[in-house]
Amino acid sequence: MSSSLYQFKKEPGLSISAASTTATHVDGPTTSSKASKTLPFRVGHGFDLHRLEPGYPLIIGGIDVPHDRGCEAHSDGDVLLHCVVDAILGALGLPDIGQIFPDSDPKWKGAPSSVFIKEAVRLMHEAGYEIGNLDATLILQRPKLSPLKESIRANLSELLGADPSVVNLKAKTHEKVDSLGENRSIAAHTVVLLMKK
Secondary structure (H helix, E strand, C coil), rough: CCCCCCCCHHHHCCCHHHHHHHHCCCCCCCCCCHHHHHHHHHEEEEEEEEEEEEECEEEECCCCCCCCCCCCCCCCCHHHHHHHHHHHHHHHHCCCHHHCCCCCCHHHCCCCEEEEEHHHHHHHHHHHEEEEEEEEEEEECCCCCCCCCHHHHHHHHHHHCCHHHHHHHEECCCCCCCCHCCCCCCEEEEEEEEECC
């Protein structure tokens, strides 16, 4: 990242300080800012997928999940938090997580994904929105997440500053089909509704 501030033409006043002493200018697509300001709600979708490899920790929603494999990634590889960040950024009409926190920047090497989600939440509040509700689906063959699902959901709610009643989390297998079903990868989808404060 270079040493300037992100500037987005789509939502005037939005800036990114990316949990560091430096930030970057990114010019987003030019659209009418007037329409964006008056929207009573915004919807965003996020998707993420990571390869599972031995020797890495498996972190989901900020929780360490016991498993013989973890996500190979530049940061901590938290597929759920990455997905939620992209859903929030998408709802705000901002660039995706890979543009804001590029894996080519060594400062994000091994970074906890809570840094990314806190920045997305800051941008959400700065734009005048709050979480209406969030629905996330994790897709993985193993391990079974039933024993940890409530801990993951509670931690996600806390990171978002949202009441747990508006944060839903589901976990699905992939019926032993393709890399997800063969325990070679993990994926997540998230849909978020942002409401104007």
